[in-house]
Amino acid sequence: MFLLVGLGNPGAKYAKNRHNIGFMAVDEIARHYNFGAERSRLQGLAREGVIETEAGPQKIILVKPQTFMNESGRCVGGFMTFHKIPIAKVIVYYDEVELTPGRCRIKVGGGTAGHNGLRSIVSQSGAGFKRVRLGVGHPGREKMLSHVLDDFSSSEFTWVDTLCDAVARTTPLILEDKHDAFQTKVSTLAPPPPVPAWLRGGSGDAS
Known part of the structure; x- marks a missing residue:
């Protein structure tokens, strides 16, 4: 069984935030x-299902912690303990400012x-989980909090929706530990948009 966590x-106030x-x-x-x-x-809010992989069907629990971001580990740790899910089978999806x-x-x-x-999550359960880093850009340190807590614009949702669809379609590759194939396929299905001028020079793409 895998635990897939969206942060x-x-x-409703936060539903469209970059965070x-x-x-x-x-x-x-x-x-x-x-x-x-x-x-x-x-x-948390949880849903259960099965995803087919080349190794066979994999049972999945999806969870969205409802503790607010800075207490996410309490929810994640609770699911890991209750369902006896090891840290190696936890996959966390989150906003990454260090990616365009x-x-x-x-x-x-x-690190975090x-x-x-x-x-x-690290403080509650350790650091050995998989991390799917979804780039939202870095506006500069002084604008960081407002940036992640602002809504995506309507034009940004064009690439957000495409990216989320690509990530969903390629989930079996993560479950099979085919990480390079996952990244390549996502980039093919959802090519990143041009970097906005106001973010140029402010965001690194180090892997």
Whole structure:
């Protein structure tokens, strides 16, 4: 069994924020693979389903923590403990300011780079989970908080929707540990848009 976690903040106020692209990604995974109805459990909203891979069907729990971003680890840890899911089978989807908008990279373990959701999960459960980093761009340190808590614009949702669809379609590759293939396929299905002038020079793409 795998635990797929989208990071964000609960409530309509935050639904379209850049900080909530993790929620958007797992919602699209649930839609694409016809997961069951969403239920409130263990401080999160969860859905269950099965995704077919070359190794066979894999049972999946998708969860969106409802604890607010900086307490995400309490929800994630609760699901890991209840379902006996090891850290190696936890995949977290979140907004990454160090990637330009529309870029997607995956890594395993590492630091938190100041991301409060990641920091909370690491403090509760350790750092060895997979991370799907969804680029939202870096506007400069002084504008960081307002940037991630602002809504995507209507024009940005063109690439956001395409990226989330690509991430959903390629989920089996992550489950099979085919990380390079996942990144390549996502980039093919969802080519990143041109970098806005106001972000040029402000965002790195280091993997």
